[in-house]
């Protein structure tokens with residue numbers, strides 16, 4: 001039986017990033033069911049970094065990891081991992097209150113978000129309809145993330161530190177053995193000290209396998225499409241445009257426009273596919289807000305964003321099942337939070353506390369712990 005200090009289940013961005021961090025402290029194996037890491041939600045993301053997004057803990061983790069993405073450690077990445085891409089929050093007349101609430105929340109949390117009004121919004125994205133818009137905010141420091149590049153860098157860094165990535169290895173059994181765990185995956189068995197549950201949409205079933213009580217991590221389908229931009233327009237400098245109530249967004253992506261109707265349909269964990277209605281809704285909502293006519297949809301896909309009951313990330317040891325660690329509920333912020341979340345997770349596992357700089361932002365281990373649901377106990 002192979003022996004490791006840590007076994008991480010799931011090679012999406014959560015598992016790859018925490019494996020990279022953990023390998024600095026002990027022997028780590030990263031177990032992935034699919035032939036390729038990142039096949040599920042991580043490979044289906046829209047890839048933006050925006051500090052005015054998600055729960056308070058998510059926003060703070062995004063901020064905690066921003067420096068890593070902007071200036072990665074020596075040798076981590078050969079190319080920049082992020083590019084400047086302002087985010088423009090837009091409101092119709094009936095959404096001005098939502099926009100104001102979003103502005104106040106962002107300012108309270110110290111994010112650089114400014115009200116710019118309609119003329120400046122039209123300058124940033126000339127395709128928006130002036131008779132649709134009533135108000136707009138901008139986060140000028142937002143970024144677009146090279147998700148595939150970031151995942152690859154975490155995996156390469158992990159392997160470079162001596163870690164083992166094992167694909168085509170579904171974890172089928174997790175069993176307590178004295179102080180540690182026996183994990184069966186594919187044809188192998190592993191004896192490990194700590195199991196890290198980074199299985200995305202499958203976090204609850206994986207917990208169930210280990211004898212931990214599921215937390216109610218709910219996968220929700222989100223659809224995305226790409227289509228041709230309006231002829232003779234340079235869209236590369238357009239911001240990422242997000243509706244004040246998060247009913248849709250669109251942004252330039254590799255010469256195409258990427259859009260989503262921001263659907264959140266509860267799903268069982270699976271290899272999810274896009275739904276025709278949501279695809280049509282994405283095109284319709286963009287057409288209503290802009291002068292763009294969506295003639296031909298080039299690509300369509302869907303991914304499962306998984307949320308804890310309070311829509312905030314779950315990072316912490318199961319309160320009654322020592323050695324079983326949750327890294328779950330990354331929702332729509334798992335890429336942008338990954339450097340901050342993985343560093344926090346590794347520090348909680350190895351030192352029993354959050355990194356000092358993360359605590360200094362006002363985040364406490366209790367905000368992230370599965371114990372906040374009161375149900376994270378062994379059955």
Ligand SMILES: Cc1cc2nc3c(=O)[nH]c(=O)nc-3n(C[C@H](O)[C@H](O)[C@H](O)COP(=O)(O)OP(=O)(O)OC[C@H]3O[C@@H](n4cnc5c(N)ncnc54)[C@H](O)[C@@H]3O)c2cc1C
Nearest residue numbers: 010012013014033041042046047048171200303334335336
């Ligand atoms: C359309 C869309 C747009 C998004 N846009 C953004 C964005 O702009 N910015 C942002 O930060 N986030 C965004 N997200 C969210 C982000 O993609 C997720 O939060 C993130 O990818 C979750 O990563 P993960 O590693 O937890 O899950 P996954 O990437 O799903 O990884 C989990 C892995 O666990 C494996 N696994 C499960 N069970 C087992 C088992 N028993 N044994 C072995 N392996 C197992 C799975 O095969 C999978 O590879 C978006 C998501 C979608 C769908």
